[in-house]
Amino acid sequence: MLYVEILGNLPEMAQGEVRALLEMASPEFRIIERDYLFLALKGDKKAFPLLNRLGLAHEYGELLFSAKSLEELYSKAENVKWKNYIRGTFKVDRETMVNCSHLVENVEKKLGAIISKRGFKVNLSSPETLIRVYCGKKLWVGIRERFFKAKPFNERKADQRPFYKPIALPPRVARAMVNLARAKKEVLDPFMGTGGILIEAGLMGLKVYGVDLRRDMVEGAKRNLEHYGVKNYVLKQGDATKLRELFPDKTFEAVATDPPYGSSATLGGRKREELYKKALSSIYDVLDGYLSIAFPAQFNAEIVAEKIGFEVLEKYYQRVHSSLDRYFYVMRT
Ligand SMILES: C[S@@+](CC[C@H](N)C(=O)[O-])C[C@H]1O[C@@H](n2cnc3c(N)ncnc32)[C@H](O)[C@@H]1O
Known part of the structure; x- marks a missing residue:
C-alpha cells in the first residue's frame, strides 16, 4: 500500500492527478x-x-497501516517488522490535519519508544528514515519516500523564466495537466505561450511539441525550455485551429493546453467561443488519446466537445480571481 498527501488548493484535481498516474503505472x-x-x-x-x-502533492510514501484509535495504532506498531522499513536512523513525524479527531500530542514519543525498543536509533535532526503519522478521521502510519520541495517549482514560476508574460499557469498546475493527459512519451501544447506546460512535461522526460500563433512566443518558449534544460522539443509558429496542416503525418498520444481566456492580443483578434470550438475540433484531428484543457467557466465545453466526438471524463473547477473562474477538463478521443 502507498499514500499521497495532496495539496489543499485544488484537492479534487490533485486526486484526479494521482488517479491518472496510478492508472498509467x-x-x-x-x-x-x-x-x-x-x-x-x-x-x-x-x-x-x-x-x-506529481505536481499537486506534498509527498508520497509507503503506507504501513491505519488505525481507528491511538490504542489500535500502538498495538499494530508492536507487530510491524520495522527492520523491513527502517534504513539507518529514524524519526517519527506527525501531520495533524484540520479534521484530526484524536489526541495525538504524544504520538511521536510513544511510537518512537516502541520502535527504539527494537534497537533502531532516533535522529531528530537528519534521520535516514522518516516515519509519518497522519491524523485525520483515522490515524495513518507510513514511511516517506519523497517530499516535493516548493523551491524547484518556485524557480519555474512565470516571473522566474527568461521570457516572461503574465499569462502562464503555476508550474504545479501545468504539471498536473500533463499528468491528467496520461502522457507517457510525448505531449502537444497547441497554445503554448511561454511554454509552462512544455517545461514541466520536458522535465518529466517527455518529448514536447508546441504551437503558438505569435513568433515572439515561439522564440520565448524556446529560450525558456533551453533555460530549464529541456532539449527534446519541436516548436512551430502556427494556428491551433489548423493542427493537421502543421503536423500532416503525426498523431499525438496526449494534448495538454491552456487556450487564451480573453484579451484580443492573446486571442489573435478572434471571437473566443469560435476559437475554442475550432481548436477542439483541430485537436481531435491529431489526437488518439487524452486531452487536458482549461476553459473559462462561461464556455460550455462539454456540449461542444461531445458533439465533436470527445468523451468528457473529468472536470475540476477553480476560481482564479474575481473576474476569472475556470474548469480543467479531461477528455478522450
Ligand atoms: C493562456 S496563453 C498560454 C499560456 C501557457 N500555458 C504558458 O505557460 O505560458 C495562450 C496562448 O495562445 C496563443 N494563441 C492565441 N490564439 C492562437 C491560435 N489560434 N493558435 C495558436 N496559438 C494561439 C497566444 O498567443 C498565447 O500565447
Missing part, C-alpha cells in the same frame, strides 16, 4: 480511501517513477 492500482488531504492507495514500488511526476 498498473490497471491494478487505485485510490482506496481519502481522509481530508491524505490518500490511501493500492499500489507498490512500481508506481514510484510515475508518482515522482
Whole structure:
C-alpha cells in the first residue's frame, strides 16, 4: 500500500492527478480511501517513477497501516517488522490535519519508544528514515519516500523564466495537466505561450511539441525550455485551429493546453467561443488519446466537445480571481 498527501488548493484535481498516474503505472492500482488531504492507495514500488511526476502533492510514501484509535495504532506498531522499513536512523513525524479527531500530542514519543525498543536509533535532526503519522478521521502510519520541495517549482514560476508574460499557469498546475493527459512519451501544447506546460512535461522526460500563433512566443518558449534544460522539443509558429496542416503525418498520444481566456492580443483578434470550438475540433484531428484543457467557466465545453466526438471524463473547477473562474477538463478521443 502507498499514500499521497495532496495539496489543499485544488484537492479534487490533485486526486484526479494521482488517479491518472496510478492508472498509467498498473490497471491494478487505485485510490482506496481519502481522509481530508491524505490518500490511501493500492499500489507498490512500481508506481514510484510515475508518482515522482506529481505536481499537486506534498509527498508520497509507503503506507504501513491505519488505525481507528491511538490504542489500535500502538498495538499494530508492536507487530510491524520495522527492520523491513527502517534504513539507518529514524524519526517519527506527525501531520495533524484540520479534521484530526484524536489526541495525538504524544504520538511521536510513544511510537518512537516502541520502535527504539527494537534497537533502531532516533535522529531528530537528519534521520535516514522518516516515519509519518497522519491524523485525520483515522490515524495513518507510513514511511516517506519523497517530499516535493516548493523551491524547484518556485524557480519555474512565470516571473522566474527568461521570457516572461503574465499569462502562464503555476508550474504545479501545468504539471498536473500533463499528468491528467496520461502522457507517457510525448505531449502537444497547441497554445503554448511561454511554454509552462512544455517545461514541466520536458522535465518529466517527455518529448514536447508546441504551437503558438505569435513568433515572439515561439522564440520565448524556446529560450525558456533551453533555460530549464529541456532539449527534446519541436516548436512551430502556427494556428491551433489548423493542427493537421502543421503536423500532416503525426498523431499525438496526449494534448495538454491552456487556450487564451480573453484579451484580443492573446486571442489573435478572434471571437473566443469560435476559437475554442475550432481548436477542439483541430485537436481531435491529431489526437488518439487524452486531452487536458482549461476553459473559462462561461464556455460550455462539454456540449461542444461531445458533439465533436470527445468523451468528457473529468472536470475540476477553480476560481482564479474575481473576474476569472475556470474548469480543467479531461477528455478522450
Ligand atoms: C493562456 S496563453 C498560454 C499560456 C501557457 N500555458 C504558458 O505557460 O505560458 C495562450 C496562448 O495562445 C496563443 N494563441 C492565441 N490564439 C492562437 C491560435 N489560434 N493558435 C495558436 N496559438 C494561439 C497566444 O498567443 C498565447 O500565447
